[in-house]
Amino acid sequence: MTGTGEPQHDAARQDDERRGALHGIRVADFSRVLAGPHATMILADLGADVIKIESPEGDGTRQWSPPVNAVGQSTYFAGVNRGKRSVVCDLRDEEGLARARELALSADVVIENFKPGTMEKFGLGYDAVAAENPGVVFCSISGFGDTEGRDLPGYDLLVQAVGGLMSITGQSDETGGEPTKVGVALVDILTGLNAVIGIQAALRARDTEESATPGRGQHVKVTLLGSLLSALANQASSTLETGVAPGRMGNAHPSIAPYETFAAADQSIALAVGTDGQFARLCDVLGIGELAADERFATNPQRVAHRVELRAELESALRERSAAEWIEAFTAANIPAGRVNSIAQALDLAETLGLDAVATTTATAGDGSEHTLRSVATPISLSETPARYEVPPPGVGEHQGARWRAR
Missing domain, CATH: 3.30.1540.10 (formyl-coa transferase, domain 3)
Incomplete structure (x- = not known):
C-alpha cells in the first residue's frame, strides 16, 4: 500500500499554505500498538514530520484483523497511524541500529513505549541521545513507571482493573453486576493525549528564551496508571477526601439525579x-x-x-x-x-452538526487501484493552522529509501 503524491512533511515540497502548527518538528516514533501511535498521529495531523520506526515484522497491530480497510490494512493499525512515514530498523542488527540512532539524533522529539530499560539497552535512551542531541524532547510511555513498577506489564485491561476504573464501571453488586472494562482501550488513549501535552510543553520550554532551559529538551515520562488516576476526577477526589471508595452504579451518577439512562416506549x-x-x-x-x-x-x-x-x-x-x-x-x-446511539449513529450525528469528525486520505492498493480511507479526525480546531490529512497509514518500510537531513 502506498500513498499518493510526496510525503506529507517533505520540507522541500511543502508550501506555506500547507504548513501546520508543528511544521518543522521531526518526530522519531519508536512506539507501537496504541498510546504512542495515537500521540504521534495527533502530532502528524498538526504538521509534524513523524517517522514511524518499525521492526521487520512491523507494528504488531498490523496483524490485528479482521476488520481491514479497503487496501487490506488492519483498521486497528490504520486508525492511529495516518500521516506518518515508515522505515524499518532492526535494532538487533548493526545497520538497523545505526539507522535508528541517526533518526533519533536528527529528531526534535523521540517517543517510545518499550518496557523500561529497553531503549537504554540499545544505546538509544534519553541520556545517550541527549548527549549528542541536547535539544531532543524524549517521551517515554510506560504502564507503571521506570522504578518499582518497571517490570509490570502495561496493558490497558490490566490498568483498568488495578487502577480502579473497573470498580466503578458496570452494574452494582445488588443487581448481579460485575466490574466491567470500558468498551475501548480508554487508558491508552488518555495516556497518548497526556504524552502530546507533555511533548508540546517541553517543546515550548525548549524554544522560549525566557524559559529555565532555552534550547534544551527534556525527558517526558507518562504512565498508564498515572493517566487513569488523573482521569478518575471526581471519583478519585471523593475517595481522597472521604476515605470511602465509590462503587458501581451502572449509568447513574453518584452526585446528580436524574443523570442516567431511562427506558422510553421503544428504547x-x-x-x-x-x-x-x-x-x-x-x-x-x-x-x-x-x-x-x-x-x-x-x-x-x-x-x-x-x-x-x-x-x-x-x-x-x-x-x-x-x-x-x-x-x-x-x-x-x-x-x-x-x-443511546451506535458508533455509526454517533458519526452521523457529528456530520449533521458540521463537526468534520471524519478524515479522509487516498491510498493505493497492491493492484494499483486507489481507495479513499476514512478515520476519525483530530478533534482540535485551529483557525490559522488547521489539522491536515494528506498521507494514509504507511506500509511497513514504505519510506525506507528516504534520506533524513541532520538537524
Missing part, C-alpha cells in the same frame, strides 16, 4: 438533568409537574437520596411515548437528553 434515553430548573421543566414536559414540588425530589441532594423512587416515577411517564418524541420535546424545553 433508552439519556437524561443529564443537573439543575433544579431543568428538573422542573422535565416534570412539566412529562406531565407530572407536581413531582418537582415533592419534598423527596425538590433539590438535587434529595433526588440523589431518593433516586430509586425517582427513577420509577420518571420511567412510568417515559414509557408512554417513543424516545424520538420525548427527545424532541425535551430539546424544545432545553432539557439535556439524547438517545
Whole structure:
C-alpha cells in the first residue's frame, strides 16, 4: 500500500499554505500498538514530520484483523497511524541500529513505549541521545513507571482493573453486576493525549528564551496508571477526601439525579438533568409537574437520596411515548437528553452538526487501484493552522529509501 503524491512533511515540497502548527518538528516514533501511535498521529495531523520506526515484522497491530480497510490494512493499525512515514530498523542488527540512532539524533522529539530499560539497552535512551542531541524532547510511555513498577506489564485491561476504573464501571453488586472494562482501550488513549501535552510543553520550554532551559529538551515520562488516576476526577477526589471508595452504579451518577439512562416506549434515553430548573421543566414536559414540588425530589441532594423512587416515577411517564418524541420535546424545553446511539449513529450525528469528525486520505492498493480511507479526525480546531490529512497509514518500510537531513 502506498500513498499518493510526496510525503506529507517533505520540507522541500511543502508550501506555506500547507504548513501546520508543528511544521518543522521531526518526530522519531519508536512506539507501537496504541498510546504512542495515537500521540504521534495527533502530532502528524498538526504538521509534524513523524517517522514511524518499525521492526521487520512491523507494528504488531498490523496483524490485528479482521476488520481491514479497503487496501487490506488492519483498521486497528490504520486508525492511529495516518500521516506518518515508515522505515524499518532492526535494532538487533548493526545497520538497523545505526539507522535508528541517526533518526533519533536528527529528531526534535523521540517517543517510545518499550518496557523500561529497553531503549537504554540499545544505546538509544534519553541520556545517550541527549548527549549528542541536547535539544531532543524524549517521551517515554510506560504502564507503571521506570522504578518499582518497571517490570509490570502495561496493558490497558490490566490498568483498568488495578487502577480502579473497573470498580466503578458496570452494574452494582445488588443487581448481579460485575466490574466491567470500558468498551475501548480508554487508558491508552488518555495516556497518548497526556504524552502530546507533555511533548508540546517541553517543546515550548525548549524554544522560549525566557524559559529555565532555552534550547534544551527534556525527558517526558507518562504512565498508564498515572493517566487513569488523573482521569478518575471526581471519583478519585471523593475517595481522597472521604476515605470511602465509590462503587458501581451502572449509568447513574453518584452526585446528580436524574443523570442516567431511562427506558422510553421503544428504547433508552439519556437524561443529564443537573439543575433544579431543568428538573422542573422535565416534570412539566412529562406531565407530572407536581413531582418537582415533592419534598423527596425538590433539590438535587434529595433526588440523589431518593433516586430509586425517582427513577420509577420518571420511567412510568417515559414509557408512554417513543424516545424520538420525548427527545424532541425535551430539546424544545432545553432539557439535556439524547438517545443511546451506535458508533455509526454517533458519526452521523457529528456530520449533521458540521463537526468534520471524519478524515479522509487516498491510498493505493497492491493492484494499483486507489481507495479513499476514512478515520476519525483530530478533534482540535485551529483557525490559522488547521489539522491536515494528506498521507494514509504507511506500509511497513514504505519510506525506507528516504534520506533524513541532520538537524
